[in-house]
Amino acid sequence: MKVSILLIAVLTTAQLLFAAEAAPELDPKYHDSSKCKSCHARIVKEWSGSYHAKSHFKNDEYLRASMKYYARKTRKPINAVKVECAACHNPRVAVTSTDVNYQIDVLMGLDKNSDVNKAVQDSALSEGVNCLVCHNVDAIKDNLPPEKRGVHRIKWNPVGIMSGPIEDAKSPYHKTQYRDFFGKDPKHLCFVCHANDRSSENFLFANTRKEYKDTKKQCADCHMSPKKEGFASNLPIDNGKPKKRMVREHGFVGAHTxxxxxxxxxxxxxxxxxxxxxxxxxxxxxxxxxxxxxxxxxxxxxxxxxxxxxxxxxxxxxxxxxxxxxxxxxxxxxxxxxxxxxxxxxxxxxxxxxxxxxxxxxxxxxxxxxxxxxxxxxxxxxxxxxxxxxxxxxxxxxx
Ligand code: HEC
Ligand code: HEC
Ligand code: HEC
Ligand code: HEC
Ligand code: HEC
Missing domain, CATH: 2.60.40.10 (Immunoglobulins)
Structure with a gap:
């Protein structure tokens, strides 16, 4: 008896320690990429063609079919699976885990107005891995166990602060903040999600981080573009012209290209x-x-x-x-x-x-x-x- 109480206590503490911090709710000003378009036209266009823009189940047949199959075989409610996969596919999800109580709610038909149901329907998720995912990361929690990925590894910024690679960026629309995982070492950001992935049976089926044999080459060099002259924003902030910066393309080209x-x-x-x-x-x-x-x-x-x-x-x-x-x-x-x-x-x-x-x-x-x-x-x-x-x-x- 004592042992199991102790175990529960340990598990609860572990859950508290490792519980993911859900992203703060977005206000309409920063709701999705359409709000960035007028000043970051090139970037929004490039990103829209990428599979990051398709990482919501509505936009990827393979992902959608995998989720349904997974739900059927594990007998989990489909919304619980959506929350699980959202950790990396839709990290702005407001609910980051579900428990047995939720499964009971579903069985009792009480799911419709639940927080979980609202969270997975939220329109802020429909763009998958968008600007407001990557550029709202304040810090990456690297002291967590290696299998904690996506939302479970992110500390979020308050809404309205954009982190990025430019140390002296100034924008009239939002606050900016330099971070090394954009400027000095962007692969660190990629590894938040592209690192390892395990099955429901704890089988490791993806391991990009462990495979990686390079300390100099950035993922961004091949999957975005080498750094080249351009502008971060088309807004004329430099004596009536856009300010010249060294930038990368946002195409995230990969296996689909x-x-x-x-x-x-x-x-x-x-x-x-x-x-x-x-x-x-x-x-x-x-x-x-x-x-x-x-x-x-x-x-x-x-x-x-x-x-x-x-x-x-x-x-x-x-x-x-x-x-x-x-x-x-x-x-x-x-x-x-x-x-x-x-x-x-x-x-x-x-x-x-x-x-x-x-x-x-x-x-x-x-x-x-x-x-x-x-x-x-x-x-x-x-x-x-x-x-x-x-x-x-x-x-x-x-x-
Ligand atoms: C740890 C982060 C993470 C979690 C959690 C995660 N995925 Fe993914 N998933 C990725 C990454 C990163 C890719 C892209 C990797 C690649 O292209 O090789 C991906 C790609 C996929 C693809 C391939 C899509 C395509 O267009 O080819 C499918 C299918 C998929 N995931 C299904 C799921 C399902 C189902 C779940 C939930 C049970 C899930 N994923 C949870 C990170 C994750
Ligand atoms: C998967 C993560 C990711 C997503 C999604 C993403 N970015 Fe970026 N962004 C980066 C990285 C990484 C850099 C820094 C690249 C470098 O300088 O090495 C960057 C750089 C930038 C910069 C600085 C200029 C430049 O090109 O280097 C701006 C502005 C920017 N992003 C805006 C956006 C906007 C707007 C969106 C949405 C349409 C977006 N980003 C989506 C990862 C992302
Ligand atoms: C009214 C114009 C405007 C809008 C709208 C706008 N931005 Fe910006 N943004 C700027 C300007 C100007 C800069 C600074 C460019 C420079 O210094 O070269 C900037 C810089 C950035 C940077 C770089 C920050 C850094 O420190 O490296 C990111 C990231 C960014 N914006 C993301 C976004 C996202 C995401 C949205 C949409 C939610 C958005 N912006 C909407 C004007 C805007
Ligand atoms: C928040 C999690 C997350 C982060 C951070 C992230 N990705 Fe991804 N990435 C994904 C997911 C999820 C997919 C799979 C989308 C799908 O196919 O449905 C993906 C897919 C890709 C693909 C495959 C595209 C294709 O067409 O097959 C490439 C390449 C990629 N990401 C590169 C990067 C790079 C480079 C970075 C760092 C600058 C990065 N990603 C950061 C989650 C992430
Ligand atoms: C020297 C260039 C280069 C670098 C650096 C690089 N990749 Fe790739 N990557 C490729 C090539 C080539 C492919 C295979 C062609 C493709 O998938 O489009 C690929 C494929 C991928 C895919 C798609 C796999 C699939 O089957 O869905 C993902 C995801 C990916 N890389 C992520 C990363 C990440 C994350 C990093 C950094 C840790 C990285 N890559 C660094 C060249 C590179």
Whole structure:
């Protein structure tokens, strides 16, 4: 008895210590990116095309389908799942965790007017990871355990203070404040959400922070742009002209953008006896794929005799996830996965591909797919982008 009381006391203290601080409610002046447009036109436009702007379940079929599937399999109310995923996908959510009492409310049909229901419907969330997420961070709580991410790792600014990379910024619309996690070391901000992620079974299926092999290169150099001359605001604050600043683009280009894939990996092939040794090389500072599970690299091998194709093979490099009953599942419910086949950061992966008799020329083509066949069919994803093959690189061996 004493032990369990003690345990409850310990758990409650732990919960208090680690409880996330919900973001303060936004007033209409700073409600969403449309309020920033008149003075930060370029940035708003660039960001609108990014997947940060689509990280709300309404705007991403894969996310929406994963949430529904997760709710069904864990028997959690869908709103509880929305709150859980919001930690990184919609960190401005007003409720940061749900408990058993909420599940009882749902069973009793008392959910409609609950704080949880109001929080997940809030229109301030519909833009996902927007300006008011990143630029309202006051501090990153780095003394917390590594699995505390997103909203659980953020200390928020009061509404109306924008943190950023410029030490002497002055705006007539809002207060500004310099922070090192924008200016000196912006990857620190990225790691708030892009670090590690665990399934309901505590299985680690994403680990970008641990993979990262670079101290100099910023995520922003590749996923925003190198720093270049421009202006932070188009407002004419410098003798009737916008003030010149060194800035970056806000496109956050990633796995959904085909051009970034071209030559993202290198490929070499060499004949060795009755096989080919194919080497994939990765110059990037994180594994490829990194981040979200169920991504796929595909190596298509075409054997030709003269101009005639005599055989083709397709080799899939992806992870397959199984749940606690050993059945195929999605990353967020995984108990186990097959071997990680990603190409390591600043490293290589070699594959052995068989020779085919009579072939005079063999072409190796490397592609990328956002969602592997297994997870696509479990979630019944319909949009063509999830199955589309994005070209990375190719090489040919003549025999
Ligand atoms: C995912 C986080 C993130 C989001 C979302 C985001 N920004 Fe930024 N922003 C940054 C980072 C990081 C920098 C600093 C880049 C650097 O200088 O290295 C930055 C820089 C800026 C700057 C300084 C000028 C520049 O380009 O460096 C302004 C102004 C700005 N952001 C406004 C906005 C606005 C407006 C939005 C919404 C449309 C927005 N940001 C969305 C991360 C973000
Ligand atoms: C009326 C014009 C105006 C509006 C509206 C506006 N800003 Fe600004 N903002 C500025 C000016 C001017 C600067 C300073 C630019 C400079 O010094 O080069 C600035 C600077 C910034 C910075 C850089 C701060 C730093 O210290 O690095 C951020 C971030 C920012 N704004 C975000 C936002 C966001 C988010 C919104 C929408 C909620 C917004 N701004 C709305 C005019 C505006
Ligand atoms: C508040 C959490 C959060 C922060 C901070 C954050 N991201 Fe993200 N990022 C996300 C989420 C969530 C997604 C997935 C959105 C989706 O696909 O629905 C994402 C997606 C991405 C993608 C993939 C885009 C694509 O098209 O596949 C890139 C690249 C990216 N972020 C880069 C960055 C960089 C660089 C930084 C730091 C400047 C950063 N992120 C900071 C949450 C965050
Ligand atoms: C040297 C350039 C480079 C740097 C630096 C870099 N990346 Fe990437 N990243 C890439 C390339 C290339 C890809 C693969 C192409 C793509 O996904 O569009 C990629 C893919 C990604 C993706 C998409 C993965 C997926 O399958 O959804 C995310 C998320 C991402 N990077 C986050 C980060 C973060 C966070 C950092 C910093 C800690 C970072 N990257 C630093 C080049 C870079
Ligand atoms: C720890 C932060 C975090 C939490 C919590 C989180 N995500 Fe994510 N999620 C991310 C990041 C970062 C990305 C982008 C990584 C990438 O592109 O590889 C992402 C990407 C995704 C994607 C891929 C979207 C696309 O367009 O390809 C899906 C699906 C997804 N998350 C589902 C979920 C679900 C379902 C939950 C809740 C059960 C959840 N996530 C909770 C950080 C998080």
């Amino acid at each position: 085909n051009w970034l894939w071209e030559d993202a990996l290198g490929i070499k092939a060499k004949r060795k006896g009755e096989s080919f040794i194919v080497t994939l090389s990765n110059e990037n500072p994180h594994n490829i794929p990194t981040g979200f599970g169920a991504r796929e690299l595909i190596l298509d091998v075409v054997y030709r005799s003269g101009s005639k194709v005599i055989e083709t093979k397709s080799i899939s490099l992806t992870q397959h996830y199984t749940d606690k009953r050993g059945k195929p599942t999605i990353p967020h419910l995984a108990k186990k996965a097959t071997k990680d086949l990603s190409v390591p950061a600043r490293g290589k992966k070699t594959l052995k591909v068989p020779m085919v008799n009579g072939a005079g020329q063999v072409t190796f083509e490397l592609y990328y797919r956002l969602v592997n066949n297994e997870v696509r069919s479990l979630l019944k994803l319909k949009e063509p982008q999830w199955s589309e093959k994005k070209f990375i690189t190719r090489t040919t061996v003549r025999l």
